[in-house]
Amino acid sequence: MPEEPILKVNNIDVYYSTLQALWDISFTVNKGEIVAIIGSNGSGKSTLLNTISGILHPSRGKIEFEGKEISRKDPFQIVSLGICQVPEGGRTFPNMTVLDNLIIGSYNSRARSLRDQNIKTVYEHFPRLEERKNQLAKTLSGGERQMLAISRGLMSNPKLMLFDEMSLGLSPIMVNELYKALREIRSRGITAILVEQNVRRSLKEADRAYIIEAGHIVLSGRAQELRGEEKVKKAYFGG
Amino acid sequence: MDIFSDLGTPIVMGILLGGLYSLIALGLSIVFGVMKLINVAHGDLVILSSYIGFAFLSRFGVDPIISLVIGIPVLFGIGYFLQTFLLNRAFKISMEAPLIIAFGVSIVFQNAFQMAWSPMSRGLTTSYALNSFNLGGIHVPLIYLLDFVVAILVMLFLREFLRRTYLGKAINAASQDRGAAHLMGINTNRVYAFAFGLAMIFAAIAGVFLGLTFPFTPASGPSYLIIAFGVIVLGGMGNMLGTFIGGVIMGLAQTMGGYFLNATAQMLVAYVIVLIIMTVRPQGIFGR
Numbered sequence: 001m002p003e004e005p006i007l008k009v010n011n012i013d014v015y016y017s018t019l020q021a022l023w024d025i026s027f028t029v030n031k032g033e034i035v036a037i038i039g040s041n042g043s044g045k046s047t048l049l050n051t052i053s054g055i056l057h058p059s060r061g062k063i064e065f066e067g068k069e070i071s072r073k074d075p076f077q078i079v080s081l082g083i084c085q086v087p088e089g090g091r092t093f094p095n096m097t098v099l100d101n102l103i104i105g106s107y108n109s110r111a112r113s114l115r116d117q118n119i120k121t122v123y124e125h126f127p128r129l130e131e132r133k134n135q136l137a138k139t140l141s142g143g144e145r146q147m148l149a150i151s152r153g154l155m156s157n158p159k160l161m162l163f164d165e166m167s168l169g170l171s172p173i174m175v176n177e178l179y180k181a182l183r184e185i186r187s188r189g190i191t192a193i194l195v196e197q198n199v200r201r202s203l204k205e206a207d208r209a210y211i212i213e214a215g216h217i218v219l220s221g222r223a224q225e226l227r228g229e230e231k232v233k234k235a236y237f238g239g
Numbered sequence: 240m241d242i243f244s245d246l247g248t249p250i251v252m253g254i255l256l257g258g259l260y261s262l263i264a265l266g267l268s269i270v271f272g273v274m275k276l277i278n279v280a281h282g283d284l285v286i287l288s289s290y291i292g293f294a295f296l297s298r299f300g301v302d303p304i305i306s307l308v309i310g311i312p313v314l315f316g317i318g319y320f321l322q323t324f325l326l327n328r329a330f331k332i333s334m335e336a337p338l339i340i341a342f343g344v345s346i347v348f349q350n351a352f353q354m355a356w357s358p359m360s361r362g363l364t365t366s367y368a369l370n371s372f373n374l375g376g377i378h379v380p381l382i383y384l385l386d387f388v389v390a391i392l393v394m395l396f397l398r399e400f401l402r403r404t405y406l407g408k409a410i411n412a413a414s415q416d417r418g419a420a421h422l423m424g425i426n427t428n429r430v431y432a433f434a435f436g437l438a439m440i441f442a443a444i445a446g447v448f449l450g451l452t453f454p455f456t457p458a459s460g461p462s463y464l465i466i467a468f469g470v471i472v473l474g475g476m477g478n479m480l481g482t483f484i485g486g487v488i489m490g491l492a493q494t495m496g497g498y499f500l501n502a503t504a505q506m507l508v509a510y511v512i513v514l515i516i517m518t519v520r521p522q523g524i525f526g527r
Contacts, residue, residue: 076427079423079424084424092419094415094416095411096412096415104409107425108423108424156424
């Protein structure tokens with residue numbers, strides 16, 4: 001693929017006021033890939049996603065999306081450009097209906113005209129959401145809320161989706177369903193970054209992966225190769 | 240049993256008055272529901288609208304309701320400005336800072352009113368404000384009915400706006416989870432400013448009808464703030480039906496208190512009811 005990567009993160013440092021959370025982070029994501037970022041709690045995975053989303057800004061280095069620098073942009077601008085985050089726990093709006101949650105997902109101007117089309121697509125991925133479309137989000141089960149969160153993200157017409165701990169706390173059956181949907185999403189041409197603690201599963205689904213530890217990237221490569229790596233096996237598979 | 244024969248009047252008056260009270264409280268409820276801020280300048284902003292209506296009436300002979308054409312944009316602009324340049328920055332300082340700033344705004348307004356219009360009591364005296372009509376043997380001031388109808392219309396408008404428009408849903412979303420709303424591409428700063436401006440539009444309408452119904456002075460703001468606060472505590476936050484019911488309860492408490500006890504006890508009865516609800520069901524009758 002001689003094409004430019006869709007996302008380029010170059011040597012970024014990120015601070016929470018005076019506390020440094022990320023050191024000299026660099027990585028790329030190519031269009032259509034599923035890239036996993038793996039690390040334990042507190043390693044900086046969510047910080048990284050929040051920086052890409054524009055909630056935090058790097059104090060050094062830069063982030064480029066489709067060739068344009070986005071390091072200093074506001075979150076709503078970044079959504080307009082085509083990057084959408086499905087945050088940890090989904091964070092659906094509890095006192096709004098399933099349908100309203102989806103509608104608000106298409107808030108940015110690029111997505112509004114495609115709203116009804118996208119709703120149909122979402123219902124194809126997750127028929128259960130259509131059954132529950134007039135229910136308040138807080139009445140859904142954990143897995144259904146996660147489906148809703150992913151769907152809400154899809155409504156924004158993203159080119160790149162960021163998933164923060166998509167499978168956290170969910171049953172294996174539900175996790176399978178979500179990953180199946182993720183594959184369907186990828187087949188529509190959407191690129192994905194997965195942040196996961198579930199190393200085994202994410203290495204199975206991803207093309208490439210980066211291992212992050214205490215704010216540093218310590219290892220990277222094709223997912224298949226990393227599965228065999230001694231370091232990864234010892235650290236994460238208890239081998 | 241004789242004491243109950245005239246009960247009709249205070250009951251009807253109380254319900255109609257409740258409409259006005261819920262209209263006054265609506266702006267306060269929006270700001271609290273969306274931004275979790277108790278705008279202690281709310282009463283004064285309502286009275287600002289009363290004074291603007293007074294200025295148009297006394298200077299140009301223009302009916303105060305017509306003067307809302309000017310009054311509404313003025314108050315919307317003040318609200319948008321307050322939120323964007325004062326309150327927004329205050330939020331970043333601390334949780335209490337916006338409260339203190341609003342308090343300062345309140346003091347500024349009260350003094351400005353006194354300088355511009357003297358401490359004298361004012362009223363918006365139009366021909367229809369003095370009329371009353373007959374409802375099955377009960378004499379009801381026309382203005383009370385007008386207040387009630389306007390309050391219902393405004394609340395219906397707000398409900399449909401929140402339900403059907405993108406901006407309405409965005410306000411709803413931002414009030415439930417600001418961070419998630421941010422991640423959905425909502426410019427939460429702008430949405431907050433708009434919500435505040437919307438609250439000011441309702442304050443503007445409330446101020447004019449308040450001025451048509453009761454006399455007011457530069458210091459009237461805080462009194463109506465307390466009533467609005469009572470309405471919201473009774474009805475529960477962020478719930479339009481709750482705000483309406485809360486207003487009716489406050490209105491009824493006042494008129495029934497005045498009927499069974501005396502004029503001085505009116506507000507006391509209302510406040511006691513607020514205290515009881517706060518103790519027994521602090522989230523309000525419809526709150527969550």
